[in-house]
Amino acid sequence: MGGDTGAVERVYRRRRRPPLLQLGVAVLIGGNALFRAGGVGDRSADGYGPPHWMPLSVGVLFTATLVRIALEQLRAHTRVTASGITVQGRLRSRSWYWADVYDIRVEPALRGSGSQGPRWLTYLYDVEGRRHLLWHLDDRQVGDPYAEVSELCLAAAPYRSLAWEPSPRVEELIRRGAARRTAWIRAGYSALAVFFVMFAVDFWEVVTGRPEHLFVLLVVVPLACFGILGAVLQRWSALRPTT
Structure with a gap:
């Protein structure tokens, strides 16, 4: 999306480091699983011990989790211009023109996110009612996401053909x-x-x-x-x- 972006130009990226305590616990658990995966064939004499697939599966899940976190922190971002909103996810990006944006809402995160994670996340709702996460537009990366979204909607109003009215x-x-x-x-x-x-x-x-x-x-x-x-x-x- 190009064009004159004006005052609505915004880019939301990672500004603060991810929760180090949560990452440390994940590394310890995953590292232990990977260590055990290296000796899956060594069962005790009485036959007890984890089956071959269990530690290896945990190690694969651990690696996938670390890759996902890295992509979220280093690659994912949200770009807002006069044309619309572009969300770069972990692997792919999506764009919406302002005419396709129904609303932008700040909503509470899942309670299982932890005390160090964001408590409030921002979502874009398209004209078909589908919800899409706006990366890093949350209370961990932005001081006041409610105020930020209100200012963003006000700045985007001149570029919309429709008012911010409920349907x-x-x-x-x-x-x-x-x-x-x-x-x-x-x-x-x-x-x-x-x-x-x-x-x-x-x-x-x-x-x-x-x-x-x-x-x-x-x-x-x-x-x-x-x-x-x-x-x-x-x-x-x-x-x-x-x-």
Whole structure:
């Protein structure tokens, strides 16, 4: 997007370092997993020890997490011009002309983000009610995201063909999207709880000398719970009347 950007020109990039404590814990956990992955073939004489796939899988997840964090911190950014908004994600970028932007809203982050992560994130809603994260336009990189978004909308008003007015159709689409996200988030938390229950069941099988079903208990059952419960909750939210 080019053209005369004027006073609306803004670029939001990483200004503060990522939470070092969280990164340190991730490095310790992942490093331990990678270390164990190097000796997956060394089981004790009584047959106990993690299966071959477990430490290796954790090591792969750890590496992928570090790569994702690095891309978020070094590559991702949000650019605002007179033409519209461009969001450079971890790997690809997307652009919206101002005519395609329905609203820009500051919303609370997930409670699991931690005390060192952002508490408020900013999202772009397009005219079809779809939500898109505006990278680094949050309370960790910007002092007051509410004031920043208000100023941004005011500066962008001359470049829009439509006023910042609510549309019942788009608001309904936004509500449905929020209900879907809530359904799958709840399903994720439930699957995590099931994982810990299955971990306890596996420990009981080890203590009592029963045959172990580690892959089924720790992988298949939580994933099945996530998929089934998420689909049920999403369907239930779609049937709820609009308030």
